[in-house]
Amino acid sequence: MLIVTAAVHSISFFQKPMVRNDAEKQLTDLITNYRFAIMGSVRTMNDFVRGFSISFALASWGFGVLDFALRRERAALLKRVALVNVMWLAVMTGVAGHYFLPRLRRFWRRPDDFCAGVGEIAAESG
Numbered sequence: 001m002l003i004v005t006a007a008v009h010s011i012s013f014f015q016k017p018m019v020r021n022d023a024e025k026q027l028t029d030l031i032t033n034y035r036f037a038i039m040g041s042v043r044t045m046n047d048f049v050r051g052f053s054i055s056f057a058l059a060s061w062g063f064g065v066l067d068f069a070l071r072r073e074r075a076a077l078l079k080r081v082a083l084v085n086v087m088w089l090a091v092m093t094g095v096a097g098h099y100f101l102p103r104l105r106r107f108w109r110r111p112d113d114f115c116a117g118v119g120e121i122a123a124e125s126g
Helices: 002-014 022-033 045-069 075-099 102-109 111-125
Strands: 035-038 041-044
Touching: 002 045, 022 041, 022 045, 041 045, 045 075
Parallel strands: none
Antiparallel strands: 035 041
16 A cells, blocks of 8 residues: 555656646746755755655655565564554654644644544535
């Protein structure tokens, strides 16, 4: 499944962003052309996003290959590898929840509000 996730995530590397209006065109132009200096190098925001995207795809691919290579090993080793997979995916889900899913930010502040947040999302989507 991780290899499929990496493959699907990699599709964005081969597509140009679709621009639907002037505001999106301006933002796309700024993201791809506006350069700023960070720690002695000059980069665009697109460089950073692409780098993080490639890192995520490679990590997913690497964990998937590791899981596939160890599929016939003893149960204790498989449990440890599964634990590492779960921890890595939990961290990635936490980062995504914090930065990309603003409605779930309530969960990261106070865990007792998690049920209320899930109820809100379910009510909005249903």
